[in-house]
Amino acid sequence: MTTLNESVDVARSIDEVFAYVSDFTTTAEWDATATSAVKLTAGKIRVGTEFKVVCALPVGSVSILYRITELRAPDFIRLEGRSALFTVTDSIHFYRSKRGTRIDYEAKFEFKGILAPVFSLSRKGLESMGWESVDGLRAALEDTFAIGAAGDGIPGPARLLPELSRFTRWGYIRGLKRFNPMSKSMLGKHVVLTGATAGLGHAAAHDLATRGADLTLVVRDKRRGHRLVTELKRETGNDEIRYELADLSLMSDVDALIERFLQSGKSIDVLINNAGALFNPRGQTAEGFEQSYALLLLSPYRLTEGLSPLLIQAGESRVINVVSGGMYTSKLDVDALPNDENGSYSGSAAYAREKRALMVLTEEWASRWKKQGIVVNAMHPGWADTPGVRSALPGFRKITRPILRTAQQGADTIVWLAVARETGSVTGKLFLDREVVSTHLVAGTREDAAERAKLLRLLDEAAHSSAALSA
Ligand SMILES: NC(=O)c1ccc[n+]([C@@H]2O[C@H](COP(=O)([O-])OP(=O)(O)OC[C@H]3O[C@@H](n4cnc5c(N)ncnc54)[C@H](OP(=O)(O)O)[C@@H]3O)[C@@H](O)[C@H]2O)c1
Structure with a gap:
């Protein structure tokens, strides 16, 4: 012995x-x-x-x-x-x-x-x-860890391949070596997570439930919501889990959801805008918006703005926007965002544009809410094998399957941004594998201040016109 x-x-x-x-x-x-x-x-x-x-x-x-x-x-x-x-x-x-x-x-x-x-x-x-x-x-x-950054500035064309290799499961495994422990307790922290029924959202929900977070999961199907909550409670022993119903591509549903949250008066410590999809062919919602524009941009814009009183009420809170490496191919182009042009529609291009806009919005919100205690960051998960990738990009998945991350690996940085002590004091950044990364891989995708201001005007106008729709 x-x-x-x-x-x-x-x-x-x-x-x-x-x-x-x-x-x-x-x-x-x-x-x-x-x-x-x-x-x-x-x-x-x-x-x-x-x-x-x-x-x-x-x-x-x-x-x-x-x-x-x-x-x-x-x-x-x-x-x-x-x-x-x-x-x-x-x-x-x-x-x-x-x-x-x-x-x-x-x-x-x-x-x-x-x-x-x-x-x-x-x-x-x-x-x-x-x-x-x-x-x-x-x-x-x-728990005195600091946040790392992956070098300064835009990597540029010569670094494109090494940067893309970071999106793979090997990129995650390399990143693991510098991950720090997360010992901060999530007990009593109210986390609102969209898109929790599948893929990255499901993995994040499971991890956050295990850590004892008070979870509200936004889903669009009652039966699946019920099943999900039952499964998470049974597996983790956490009873503070519930679901809220909303089809997030419909602004009337988003508004009703916001209203229910505001009525409850319960503070929100973390809001995770994760729900998303890549749509091919082009489709329109019952409210007349193109689907990617509605789900990937209008919805998180409206939801975050609408819930901001409850985020401010929490004292210190976090918003996490799930964007995509696809945005690296796209420059902010506000006129193109509504995807009105039926003939020239490409699902991947529309998706990249909306994610780029959500990244810019992340930076704008970060500076707007700095004084009110809300930190706003974005993450991209690399390439993860999820139901979304399986259904929207079957060809891509077939070729890349051996190098795709698991959903847990893709969701790791979502959980880290929600939980880690050190991420409560950084705002307006993009993360991959718990590290600050550049929002551009090449200089040509940079937007100017006028285009950013135009984005805010577009979203504000869309919010008003859709408010009329849902009234
Ligand atoms: N997987 C990747 O490699 C990858 C890469 C870059 C970025 N992302 C981003 O990561 C996020 C999660 O993607 P994922 O791969 O995990 O996708 P996924 O497997 O398709 O899961 C998407 C989730 O969003 C929900 N959702 C979709 N449309 C909705 C709507 N109209 N209303 C409410 N909920 C809706 C889905 O609900 P249902 O189950 O009801 O459909 C599901 O829970 C997305 O924002 C995606 O753009 C993923």
Whole structure:
């Protein structure tokens, strides 16, 4: 038997510390050896909850199945881990301290098989691994991380290929190495997320529900909304999840949704404008707007403006706009945004134009609401394998399938912008894989101030004309 004891004292409340540590999936963020960690048991974290943690060894890796055997929130947790090479018992005590919380961590290893003598003798190696892990936990809980940026300025044509390679799953895997832990609690944070039934929105909803966020999911189908909420509650044990119905391409639905939120009077801490689609062929909504224009631009414009009193009311709040790398091909062209020209319509071009406009709007809102405590940022997910990509871009998906990200990988930066402490103080930026990236890949897509002002006028006029429609 080899026993390691480490202690760490952090300036965080005992409840927050307990919530973070008792969810053993967070080991992937702070344990020096853990490369992945998943929760295997549905529901709240309790005695009997199991986690699978994969740890790197000097040669190869080992998979450890952990089971919580004792839990007294917020003072104590014990986990038994079993693997092919050893069993381990982690006993973790939490005490209120002058700084905040002291954690006493004990890990008892029992090695098995022919490697037992080797492991038992390498106590020094184990001790340094144990210390590194607890130091990682301290850093995660101290949470003093800063935001990185991917170099200065517009990359230019020579850098196009390397920049595009970042959109792939390999780009995400490279990015992972510099990701920092997110130990900030989402308990009691009201998050409104659009497009949660599929793809990136579904992945983000699952992650945010796991973190305890108070979630309102905007969906357009009652049956699917009900199913989604039931599934998320069952899997995560979070009961603060509900759905609201709205077809976001209809301004009358958007207005009714805003009205319901305003009537409730409940503050919004995070608004995630994620719902989207690429439309081919051109189609018109019952209200007479071209669909991409309605769903990708008018809808987030109207929803965010309409909900701004509740975002301001929250004191510190965040708006996250999901744009697309497709916007890199497009310069802001306000006259073309309504996509009135039936004959020359291209779904991809319309999509790129609307996303470019939403990026510009992100910057405009960021400066407008800086003093009111709302930070507004955009992210693009790279290329992720989602139902949206499967149905709208089957040819693209066929060719790129091996390099596409999973929905979780694509949604990672959405969750990070919603949760991380450090993203609460940055505004008006575009992110890819938790890093600020340029909003242009080539200088030719830059717009001027007059075109930006024209965008705001167009949206304002459209809002007034559609207000008449929904009245
Ligand atoms: N996947 C990528 O590689 C990629 C790349 C760049 C940007 N994006 C952006 O990421 C966001 C999510 O895309 P995704 O790939 O996850 O797409 P997805 O799999 O098609 O999911 C889109 C979500 O939006 C909802 N939605 C669509 N139209 C709606 C409407 N009229 N009213 C209400 N909800 C509506 C869908 O609801 P239903 O389930 O009812 O259809 C679904 O929940 C979009 O803004 C997209 O432009 C994705």
